[in-house]
Amino acid sequence: xxxxxxxxxxxxxxxxxxxxxxxxxxxxxxxxxxxxxxxxxxxxxxxxxxxxxxxxxxxxxxxxxxxxxxxxxxxxxxxxxxxxxxxxxxxxxxxxxxxxxxxxxxxxxxxxxxxxxxxxxxxxxxxxxxxxxxxxxxxxxxxxxxxxxxxxxxxxxxxxxxxxxxxxxxxxxxxxxxxxxxxxxxxxxxxxxxxxxxxxxxxxxxxxxxxxxxxxxxxxxxxxxxxxxxxxxxxxxxxxxxxxxxxxx
Ligand SMILES: Nc1ncnc2c1ncn2[C@@H]1O[C@H](COP(=O)(O)OP(=O)(O)OP(=O)(O)O)[C@@H](O)[C@H]1O
Numbered sequence: 593x594x595x596x597x598x599x600x601x602x603x604x605x606x607x608x609x610x611x612x613x614x615x616x617x618x619x620x621x622x623x624x625x626x627x628x629x630x631x632x633x634x635x636x637x638x639x640x641x642x643x644x645x646x647x648x649x650x651x652x653x654x655x656x657x658x659x660x661x662x663x664x665x666x667x668x669x670x671x672x673x674x675x676x677x678x679x680x681x682x683x684x685x686x687x688x689x690x691x692x693x694x695x696x697x698x699x700x701x702x703x704x705x706x707x708x709x710x711x712x713x714x715x716x717x718x719x720x721x722x723x724x725x726x727x728x729x730x731x732x733x734x735x736x737x738x739x740x741x742x743x744x745x746x747x748x749x750x751x752x753x754x755x756x757x758x759x760x761x762x763x764x765x766x767x768x769x770x771x772x773x774x775x776x777x778x779x780x781x782x783x784x785x786x787x788x789x790x791x792x793x794x795x796x797x798x799x800x801x802x803x804x805x806x807x808x809x810x811x812x813x814x815x816x817x818x819x820x821x822x823x824x825x826x827x828x829x830x831x832x833x834x835x836x837x838x839x840x841x
Contacts, residue, residue: 594620594643594749594781599652601638612638613804616652620749623778625771627795627812628785629819634801636785637679640753643783644676645669656748673748679757679785681738685726689737692725696741709740712770714763732758736767743770749781750774756788768794792816 601613613635620626628636641647643654645666654662661672684692693706701709707717713736723729725737735758742750755771756764768790774780775794784791792798798815800807808815 593622593657594783595653595655596643597653597655599639599642599654600650601635601642601647602650611804613642616801616806618799618806618809620781620783622781623775624796625775625782625784625794626797626799627792628783628799628801629787629792630801630807635804636801637753639801640676640751640783640785643669643751644674675742675745675747675750677735677738677742677750677752677755679753680731681734683726683729683734685724687725688722689725690721692737692741693744697744701744705744709744710737712743712766713737713740714760714766715740730758732760732763735759736763739767747780749783751783751785753785754787755784756786756791764790792819 596616596618599613599616600611602609602611604610616639618626628639630636638647642649645661645664645668649662652662653660656669656672656674659672661669661674664672689710690701690706693709694700697705703721706721710717710720715733715736720733720737725734729737735755739752739755742752755767759767771782771784771791771794775782784795786792793812793816795812797810798812798819799809800815800819808818
């Protein structure tokens with residue numbers, strides 16, 4: 593289980609202290625899928641980076657399976673069982689996709705294992721396995737390769753930041769199936785940061801982050817209608833911000 597207790601994150605901006613996240617507390621149970629959504633700039637990616645250890649919390653505690661991991665490095669958190677796929681994945685000049693998958697898995701994968709992970713994100717393995725994971729790959733290709741690297745290892749908790757971003761509809765459907773499979777197996781907890789209704793609908797619970805705070809959190813059947821309610825001014829503004837996804841529902 594992941595327990596987040598009173599997490600806050602401040603930055604210094606133009607010599608002034610700015611609060612990006614304020615007093616965030618929630619849990620993610622074993623095997624649970626929590627989807628985090630909310631308006632642009634609300635603080636979702638910042639929270640993900642705090643969980644992964646990329647940003648250091650100003651205050652609060654992060655506890656994974658009873659162990660306080662607040663002060664652990666990125667590597668130590670990865671060893672503790674956290675996997676993370678960035679909103680905008682980094683490129684690795686000089687490193688092939690195969691090597692990246694092996695590094696992510698922590699062992700040498702067989703050809704068929706590599707192919708399986710690439711296929712599960714809709715990539716034709718033979719075309720990509722020996723390519724460099726560098727700037728010659730499109731944004732959507734790199735995004736899918738990064739998701740494949742997270743899938744290459746069993747984690748306690750996987751965090752995916754906007755996995756839908758830049759991914760074509762066909763690959764997106766495959767990705768949804770993969771998330772559904774992981775969720776069904778209940779071996780890993782999942783935190784998905786998303787604006788996509790199809791992903792939000794898969795959640796056990798939904799958390800809405802807005803203006804650096806938890807606006808609401810609860811079972812999907814309770815929170816989803818509040819997002820889809822076109823009579824709600826807030827939901828409507830949010831839908832317009834995101835291209836009308838919710839308002840058109
Ligand atoms: N290091 C930083 N210095 C200054 N401002 C920051 C820093 N990190 C994040 N912010 C600000 O904090 C806010 C939250 O950013 P964040 O990327 O977490 O939002 P988000 O909810 O993931 O947004 P989106 O839906 O657009 O991806 C934004 O206004 C961003 O500009």
